[in-house]
Amino acid sequence: xxxxxxxxxxxxxxxxxxxxxxxxxxxxxxxxxxxxxxxxxxxxxxxxxxxxxxxxxxxxxxxxxxxxxxxxxxxxxxxxxxxxxxxxxxxxxxxxxxxxxxxxxxxxxxxxxxxxxxxxxxxxxxxxxxxxxxxxxxxxxxxxxxxxxxxxxxxxxxxxxxxxxxxxxxxxxxxxxxxxxxxxxxxxxxxxxxxxxxxxxxxxxxxxxxxxxxxxxxxxxxxxxxxxxxxxxxxxxxxxxxxxxxxxxxxxxxxxxxxxx
Ligand SMILES: [Ca+2]
Ligand SMILES: [Ca+2]
Numbered sequence: 001x002x003x004x005x006x007x008x009x010x011x012x013x014x015x016x017x018x019x020x021x022x023x024x025x026x027x028x029x030x031x032x033x034x035x036x037x038x039x040x041x042x043x044x045x046x047x048x049x050x051x052x053x054x055x056x057x058x059x060x061x062x063x064x065x066x067x068x069x070x071x072x073x074x075x076x077x078x079x080x081x082x083x084x085x086x087x088x089x090x091x092x093x094x095x096x097x098x099x100x101x102x103x104x105x106x107x108x109x110x111x112x113x114x115x116x117x118x119x120x121x122x123x124x125x126x127x128x129x130x131x132x133x134x135x136x137x138x139x140x141x142x143x144x145x146x147x148x149x150x151x152x153x154x155x156x157x158x159x160x161x162x163x164x165x166x167x168x169x170x171x172x173x174x175x176x177x178x179x180x181x182x183x184x185x186x187x188x189x190x191x192x193x194x195x196x197x198x199x200x201x202x203x204x205x206x207x208x209x210x211x212x213x214x215x216x217x218x219x220x221x222x223x224x225x226x227x228x229x230x231x232x233x234x235x236x237x238x239x240x241x242x243x244x245x246x247x248x249x250x251x252x253x254x255x256x257x258x259x260x261x
């Protein structure tokens with residue numbers, strides 16, 4: 001067997017199984033993505049959108065969760081799996097545009113993004129939530145799963161944001177607070193620009209296997225006011241790429257044909 005053939009065999013039997021394990025660690029299952037928009041001054045949740053539920057008359061075909069007595073009240077705006085949206089007025093909030101993204105559209109790793117711009121004609125609080133209940137972590141015992149929350153935007157009112165993980169993979173389960181903040185633009189007559197970044201790690205004892213991620217934003221206005229924001233929540237990749245590169249270098253080094261002296 002030539003040195004080159006031996007090197008190829010070593011690479012195949014060493015690196016391929018490692019790649020297989022690493023890909024399994026970061027790959028979530030089919031996403032179950034939900035968007036809620038609720039004016040707290042009106043009874044019940046006002047808007048509930050479930051990804052890929054386009055025909056509200058055919059709900060018997062939908063086998064996913066319908067928590068807290070919510071049934072989809074507005075059809076999914078986007079044909080892409082992993083994108084949900086709502087555009088319209090909700091009570092004193094005369095216009096609100098929301099787009100929520102997750103997998104598979106946002107890739108194979110756990111990641112969600114919530115974008116919103118809301119205009120009010122009066123006082124009230126609007127709660128906008130994006131949840132995905134079907135992420136998966138194969139974190140080993142003693143390991144941890146790390147999440148990053150990025151938030152930015154502008155507000156004339158009071159803006160509060162929280163990102164959450166739930167180990168039982170329940171939608172609207174706020175078991176672990178991952179990040180967020182409170183940004184108060186009420187005192188500023190000309191509004192407030194804000195930004196924040198939070199990194200949180202959960203141990204394998206707290207989070208493993210199937211889990212849910214959620215973004216919950218609360219917008220409080222007192223008149224003709226505008227708030228806009230974007231929140232990006234993602235599972236930070238473990239240092240697998242660096243580890244893999246090191247393993248490949250070691251294998252290549254050990255299988256390199258030796259020069260004759
Ligand atoms: Ca309501
Ligand atoms: Ca969709």
